[in-house]
Amino acid sequence: MNLRTAKYMIDEMMINLGRRKGANAIAVIIMGLSLLILVVFLMVTLNLANLIDKTGEEMRLFVYLEDGMEQDVTREMQLKLLGLRGIEEVSFISKGEALTEFKERLGEESDLLDELVENPLPDAFRVKTKRGYITSEFLASIAFETEKWEGVEEVRYGKKWFERGERLAKGIYIIDLALGLIIFLSVIFVIYNTVRLTVLHRRTTIDVMKLVGATNAFIRIPFILEGALQGIAASLLAIALLTAIYAFSSKYLPGLVFMRYDALAGFVVFCAILGAVGSFSAMRRFLKL
Amino acid sequence: MSPPEHRIIAGIYHLSKDLGRHFSLTDINLQVTNGEFVFLVGPSGAGKSTLLRMMYMDDRPDSGQIVVGSFVSTRVTRRTIPGLRRKIGIVFQDFRLIEDRTVFENIALAMKVTGTPMSKIKQRATKILTHVGLYHKRHDFPKALSGGEQQRVAIARAVANRPAILLADEPTGNLDAVSTRNVLELLFKINAGGTAVLVATHDIEMVQSFGQRIIYLENGRIARDHEKIFVGDVRDRMDESRVSRRAEQLSEYDIRDEENE
Numbered sequence: 001m002n003l004r005t006a007k008y009m010i011d012e013m014m015i016n017l018g019r020r021k022g023a024n025a026i027a028v029i030i031m032g033l034s035l036l037i038l039v040v041f042l043m044v045t046l047n048l049a050n051l052i053d054k055t056g057e058e059m060r061l062f063v064y065l066e067d068g069m070e071q072d073v074t075r076e077m078q079l080k081l082l083g084l085r086g087i088e089e090v091s092f093i094s095k096g097e098a099l100t101e102f103k104e105r106l107g108e109e110s111d112l113l114d115e116l117v118e119n120p121l122p123d124a125f126r127v128k129t130k131r132g133y134i135t136s137e138f139l140a141s142i143a144f145e146t147e148k149w150e151g152v153e154e155v156r157y158g159k160k161w162f163e164r165g166e167r168l169a170k171g172i173y174i175i176d177l178a179l180g181l182i183i184f185l186s187v188i189f190v191i192y193n194t195v196r197l198t199v200l201h202r203r204t205t206i207d208v209m210k211l212v213g214a215t216n217a218f219i220r221i222p223f224i225l226e227g228a229l230q231g232i233a234a235s236l237l238a239i240a241l242l243t244a245i246y247a248f249s250s251k252y253l254p255g256l257v258f259m260r261y262d263a264l265a266g267f268v269v270f271c272a273i274l275g276a277v278g279s280f281s282a283m284r285r286f287l288k289l
Numbered sequence: 290m291s292p293p294e295h296r297i298i299a300g301i302y303h304l305s306k307d308l309g310r311h312f313s314l315t316d317i318n319l320q321v322t323n324g325e326f327v328f329l330v331g332p333s334g335a336g337k338s339t340l341l342r343m344m345y346m347d348d349r350p351d352s353g354q355i356v357v358g359s360f361v362s363t364r365v366t367r368r369t370i371p372g373l374r375r376k377i378g379i380v381f382q383d384f385r386l387i388e389d390r391t392v393f394e395n396i397a398l399a400m401k402v403t404g405t406p407m408s409k410i411k412q413r414a415t416k417i418l419t420h421v422g423l424y425h426k427r428h429d430f431p432k433a434l435s436g437g438e439q440q441r442v443a444i445a446r447a448v449a450n451r452p453a454i455l456l457a458d459e460p461t462g463n464l465d466a467v468s469t470r471n472v473l474e475l476l477f478k479i480n481a482g483g484t485a486v487l488v489a490t491h492d493i494e495m496v497q498s499f500g501q502r503i504i505y506l507e508n509g510r511i512a513r514d515h516e517k518i519f520v521g522d523v524r525d526r527m528d529e530s531r532v533s534r535r536a537e538q539l540s541e542y543d544i545r546d547e548e549n550e
Contacts, residue, residue: 002404004404004406005404008401008402008404011401012401015389015390015394019389019390020389204385204387204388205387207385208385208386208387208395208398209398209402210374211345211374211379211385212374212375212398212399212402212446212449212450213371213372213373213374213375213399213402213403213450214371214402215371215402216367216371218402
């Protein structure tokens, strides 16, 4: 293919785009709106995952110690805990601190505690696990391990609550994935169909080009480029609308996270490919010999 | 001066083709030499269009062979067909112009696909459009033209790449008498310039007066093949020809039609 032919192909694309502005605009709007559903869904999923992650990160494991332990023993135990796999932070909470915290939490009803002769709360370690280690299996294994240590009275991490939360998160992910798949497939269908209609509209053009001896490449490439451009335009439209939706809803939901820019760039590329492939496969039916 | 050389431009050899619904083409043999003008006549459904389609290799014979230039139907592939189409001009009853392109662009497209430089496209398009008498309408869209004008644009497009043969499938089928006359005249003119022309039509009456070679297709076979009987320029005889008589008939018909409405 020489330069002139390439130029003619681009000319063809420009003529096609320019002569049917209305039809092209409608096609881009239809594709853009269906892509909007997809990106809104992706943003909701992203925020949902963030929320679940954050909730998990709040998770702490408490190692309660027996009464009357020497300070260097507890110090050693702290280091031992820190040495375990997947542990990010271990802080010591003395029984005194624990009582103060407890009192603070009770507020006005803290007078109840004044009746106490001695502090019934034990010394404890508050253990924070690293991200990626926040699973019920891992927490159970840490609990199982440390409970055997000498001087450890009990290990707690809200087992039931945590497992329930984990199941809930899993359920949410499964529903989200199923929904995502359905939305994804219908968006692909809508885009493919829209591009296909564009190609069908040009049936005469394609027939004529074949009759005057155009090679398949000469016929195809302008349409493929056009499909890709339509995909890009539609994805930009979807992103613009998403930005507006984000700006509006983050007034009411302050912690809302926007899509990452590289993900958005990937999305644009994906839509370009989708448009091009849609064009290509729609034409295969007319170009076959 | 040596006599003009007679080369076969398109040849059909022992062609058979099942057309479905009990119609078929059987053992068709015909050759068109360079610069020849041929009418292919037969009733609707006789397989004229299919025969033409097989000549530009949009369809394949069940048996037998078609040779156009250096292209052989049994050996042609997807990749070589564009090369064949550039050697053939094709005209249809329904014109097949691209609606959203101007007259000039429709003609230019045929030359663009062959990679002709733009300066040459402009030059050639100007020449052809002047030839078919539509240069002043080069910036119009097909819808703004009459049927006869559209067909002339289609013919201009068909000859843009200087084909060795022009195939026309009922080129006057959608036209009134005056346009029919103009289109036929144009086809004769193109033929006079050296391009072989093959016109398929069901209108036996129309073609008989020109003295051109007429091939009759009946019941799937070639019933008769009348060689050219007159010599000289056919356009000289157009005035007394049946075209004009038919023109009168048709215009009467048109008026009657309007009265009925």
